[in-house]
Amino acid sequence: MSKINYQGPFKDHIQNHVEFKRAVGYKYVTEEGHFKRFDRFTLEKYPQATDLTKHIVLDWCSKKTYEAQANQCSRASVIRQFGKYLDSIGVKSYILPKGYYPTEKQYMPYIYTDNELMNFFVETEKCRYSSQCPYRHLIMPILFRMIYMCGLRVSEVRLLKVADVDLENGILTIHHSKKDNSRLVPTSNSLVERCRHYSKIVHPFPKEEDFYFxxxxxxxxxxxxxxxxxxKFLWRAGISHGGRGRGPRVHDFRHTFAVHRLKKWAEQEKDLTVYFPVLKAYMGHDSFEETAYYLRLTADVFPNITLKLETHYPEMIPELAGGTYETN
Known part of the structure; x- marks a missing residue:
C-alpha cells in the first residue's frame, strides 16, 4: 500500500491518525481516500489553519450536488473521528455531533427463499464462455454457491488464493477481511467436490499465489x-430487483445464510446459547451485536431465540431494535 504524501495544514495529524487506526486493526482504505481529499481541500482553502474549526468542518461536510446521502454521512463520520483524535492529543477541534446529518433509510436485507436459491443456482450453471473472462462459465456456479453456503463476503471470495482452498480437509482460509481479521471456514462435502472438479480444470498446475477465481x-x-x-442470473431466475439501493444484493446471500442457519437450529431445538458463538466465529464477527443483527431478520423464531439468549448475553438484546451491523 503506497503512502500518501499529505501536504495540507493537518498533514502530520492525518498521517498519525491513519497509522493509529491501522495499528488497532482497521484497514482504513476508504477513510484514507476521504483524508486525501480533505487534505487537498484544506491546503487550497485553509492553508494557515492550526485548529479544526466548526467552519472548516461544516464547509468540508457540505453536501455536493452529485453526492449520495450515504457518502456525505461517511465523510462526516471520518471527520468526526478525526476531530475526536485531535481533541485527545490537545489540539483545539470542533467535534461534529453524532448523527448531525440525516442518514438514508436503512436497507433491509433480502432473504432468499429456498426456491429462489435453487432457481438462481440453476441459472449460474447455464453461464457461457467469455473471451473477456475465460473461466467465467466455470467460476460463477461455484462462486455464488460459496458466498451463500459459507456465509462469506464478496471480497472474501474474490480474493481467495489457491493456497487458501484446502481441498483435502474442506477448509477455506480467509485472510485480512473486515477489520483485518482472519479465520478458517469449514465447507460442506458437496461444495468441496465441486471445487475439486473446478480446480482440475482451472488450476491443473496449481501455484499457491494464484487467485482461485x-x-x-x-x-x-x-x-x-x-x-x-x-x-443477469437474478433476472433469468425470475427474482425481481427493486432498483438502485433496494436489492436484492449479492451480499444478501450472506444474510440469507445466517438467517437460514438460525432458523434450522431453532427448529432442531439446538441450544442456541452454545451455537450462537459458533455462528459469530464462523462469520468473522467482532462482537455478538453483529451476529445479533440477524435475529431481527428471523422474525418467526425471534421470541424463542430472545428468551434463550437474553440471560447469557443481556447486553446485546436491546440492540435488536435497530443498528447497521452487517451492511458490507
Missing part, C-alpha cells in the same frame, strides 16, 4: 464483474 490475465474477479453476472 481468476479473471483475465490472472487478476481477481472484479466486484463489477460479479455484480453484472449476478443481475
Amino acid at each position: 481468476p479473471a483475465l490475465n490472472g487478476k481477481p474477479m472484479t466486484i463489477g464483474n460479479v455484480y453484472k453476472n449476478f443481475r
Whole structure:
C-alpha cells in the first residue's frame, strides 16, 4: 500500500491518525481516500489553519450536488473521528455531533427463499464462455454457491488464493477481511467436490499465489464483474430487483445464510446459547451485536431465540431494535 504524501495544514495529524487506526486493526482504505481529499481541500482553502474549526468542518461536510446521502454521512463520520483524535492529543477541534446529518433509510436485507436459491443456482450453471473472462462459465456456479453456503463476503471470495482452498480437509482460509481479521471456514462435502472438479480444470498446475477465481490475465474477479453476472442470473431466475439501493444484493446471500442457519437450529431445538458463538466465529464477527443483527431478520423464531439468549448475553438484546451491523 503506497503512502500518501499529505501536504495540507493537518498533514502530520492525518498521517498519525491513519497509522493509529491501522495499528488497532482497521484497514482504513476508504477513510484514507476521504483524508486525501480533505487534505487537498484544506491546503487550497485553509492553508494557515492550526485548529479544526466548526467552519472548516461544516464547509468540508457540505453536501455536493452529485453526492449520495450515504457518502456525505461517511465523510462526516471520518471527520468526526478525526476531530475526536485531535481533541485527545490537545489540539483545539470542533467535534461534529453524532448523527448531525440525516442518514438514508436503512436497507433491509433480502432473504432468499429456498426456491429462489435453487432457481438462481440453476441459472449460474447455464453461464457461457467469455473471451473477456475465460473461466467465467466455470467460476460463477461455484462462486455464488460459496458466498451463500459459507456465509462469506464478496471480497472474501474474490480474493481467495489457491493456497487458501484446502481441498483435502474442506477448509477455506480467509485472510485480512473486515477489520483485518482472519479465520478458517469449514465447507460442506458437496461444495468441496465441486471445487475439486473446478480446480482440475482451472488450476491443473496449481501455484499457491494464484487467485482461485481468476479473471483475465490472472487478476481477481472484479466486484463489477460479479455484480453484472449476478443481475443477469437474478433476472433469468425470475427474482425481481427493486432498483438502485433496494436489492436484492449479492451480499444478501450472506444474510440469507445466517438467517437460514438460525432458523434450522431453532427448529432442531439446538441450544442456541452454545451455537450462537459458533455462528459469530464462523462469520468473522467482532462482537455478538453483529451476529445479533440477524435475529431481527428471523422474525418467526425471534421470541424463542430472545428468551434463550437474553440471560447469557443481556447486553446485546436491546440492540435488536435497530443498528447497521452487517451492511458490507
